[in-house]
Amino acid sequence: QVTLKESGPALVKPTQTLTLTCTFSGFSLSSSGMRANWIRQPPGKALEWLARIDWDDEKFYSTSLKTRLTISKDTSKNQVVLTMTNMDPVDTATYYCAQMGPQWELLLWGQGTLVTVSS
Amino acid sequence: QSALTQPASVSGSPGQSITISCTGTSSDVGGYNFVSWYQQHPGKAPKLMIYGVNNRPSGVSNRFSASKSGNTASLTISGLQAEDEADYYCMSYASSSTRVVFGTGTKVTVL
Numbered sequence: 001q002v003t004l005k006e007s008g009p010a011l012v013k014p015t016q017t018l019t020l021t022c023t024f025s026g027f028s029l030s031s032s033g034m035r036a037n038w039i040r041q042p043p044g045k046a047l048e049w050l051a052r053i054d055w056d057d058e059k060f061y062s063t064s065l066k067t068r069l070t071i072s073k074d075t076s077k078n079q080v081v082l083t084m085t086n087m088d089p090v091d092t093a094t095y096y097c098a099q100m101g102p103q104w105e106l107l108l109w110g111q112g113t114l115v116t117v118s119s
Numbered sequence: 120q121s122a123l124t125q126p127a128s129v130s131g132s133p134g135q136s137i138t139i140s141c142t143g144t145s146s147d148v149g150g151y152n153f154v155s156w157y158q159q160h161p162g163k164a165p166k167l168m169i170y171g172v173n174n175r176p177s178g179v180s181n182r183f184s185a186s187k188s189g190n191t192a193s194l195t196i197s198g199l200q201a202e203d204e205a206d207y208y209c210m211s212y213a214s215s216s217t218r219v220v221f222g223t224g225t226k227v228t229v230l
Contacts, residue, residue: 037219046122047157047165047208049219063217096164104212104219105155105170112164 002026004097004110011116012087022080022097029055030075035100038082040093089117123222130228131199139225141192141209147220149190153212156194160205204229
């Protein structure tokens with residue numbers, strides 16, 4: 001059974017760097033074809049895709065946020081980490097991690113973690 | 120990369136069928152068969168309902184079906200039930216460097 005769970009600070013100050021961790025089970029990111037993604041959703045707004053990392057360490061980023069994002073993985077801990085620099089109040093959102101299938105579908109999502117950016 | 124366009128809201132009575140559209144471009148929806156649909160109840164994480172344009176994952180009701188024509192994908196819910204009341208999002212692979220684009224979201228209301 002695949003599960004994913006996001007963790008990180010609930011509150012960050014403007015200009016700080018956010019670090020989020022996705023801890024998963026039921027699959028291994030060292031296995032061929034495995035992919036993990038980060039997505040966010042501001043309160044009351046639509047979903048926004050952020051980044052993806054593959055089993056072979058290939059990485060993809062949202063064009064609009066590319067300069068601020070870094071995605072990485074620790075296969076020994078079954079974790080994917082997302083860092084976002086220079087946080088702003090508009091970055092307030094629920095951040096989700098999700099497993100991606102071969103047809104670019106997001107198979108299973110974590111419960112999400114709400115991050116508020118405020119001084 | 121612009122978001123895919125969905126109607127803000129769609130409503131129907133129990134038992135009826137409704138269809139949600141998702142309009143993109145030839146660089147995303149129209150160019151690839153990598154369209155998926157997600158259901159999101161308030162306060163919950165999204166759930167995959169359709170992948171690869173018209174495939175249902177195991178466990179998803181066959182009341183949910185989908186298709187694509189040109190740059191527009193569509194999700195149909197047949198035999199509408201109270202539990203179908205939720206937000207629905209489409210998503211597509213995109214040939215731009217962004218690679219993934221979501222729809223604007225549609226709120227489905229069961230009257």
